[in-house]
Amino acid sequence: MRRPILMTKRGGVLCCALMFLTGFSFSGAGPVAKTHRVEIRQMKFNPSHLSVKPGDTVVFINLDMVTHDVTEATGQSWKSPPLPAKSSWKKVARTSATYYCSFHPVMKGAITVK
Amino acid sequence: MKHSERITINALALLLGMFVFGSTVLAQGNPTLSDAEVASAAVTANQIDIDFAAIAEEKSKNAQVLKFAQTMANDHQAVIEQAVALVEKLGVTPKDNAVSQQLKADAEKTKQQLRSKSGKDFDKTYIDNEVAYHESVIAAVKNLLIPESENAELRDLLKAVVPALEAHLEHAKMIQHEMSGK
């Protein structure tokens, strides 16, 4: 009685794993959203220019000893909270944007969504 | 104008003094600063900029200057905390020395100049001094404190501080440029 259920479960897991590996979501509507990493170190965003797909996540990780943030360039769209040393912040990318650090305005970066 | 010129001259004198000191050290081929003295000079240099920022927070009404001063206070405090954590780990006690004393003596003169100013005159004097001070500290860290550090972790910490000092310098120059346009 239990075996068929288990097999179904396994089948489900296998199917899920295959979809994940081939990069398709359950809806089949498009590729699985990726996560991109931007390291903040030595007072720079690395990489300073990043290309992503709509819905991808960008994680900013502060590896410096000083506090930084990530502020959309116009200052009106989005802004991270202050990111102390060793902390991180993530954002789902919907539209292209340029950004800077409001504490150190000489630090700049850009995300291109396409 | 005269006052800010004097402050720049003080900073240059400090810079030159450090170069002379540094070259004497190199000529002797024998480190004059112990790591305990390098640590003291590094902490002192950072504390001085926190003190300048405190005066700015008290006297300035310019939002850009106030935000810059807040960043200076936070960043230099973070550097001091890292330096203190490292010397504790290394079992070193920062030791007062000629470089630390020179830094403190020059800072006292600058603080007097800053306290004598107000309004836009204060903002300009503060930012001009931040440009000159960061230039001289970058030179001192690169040409004196890093070469004088024997401990690799102390040297690495000082090297890691340079990009922050350079970003502060560029930020101060940016404000200086915007002020001169008004």
Ligand SMILES: [Cu+2]
């Ligand atoms: Cu920053």
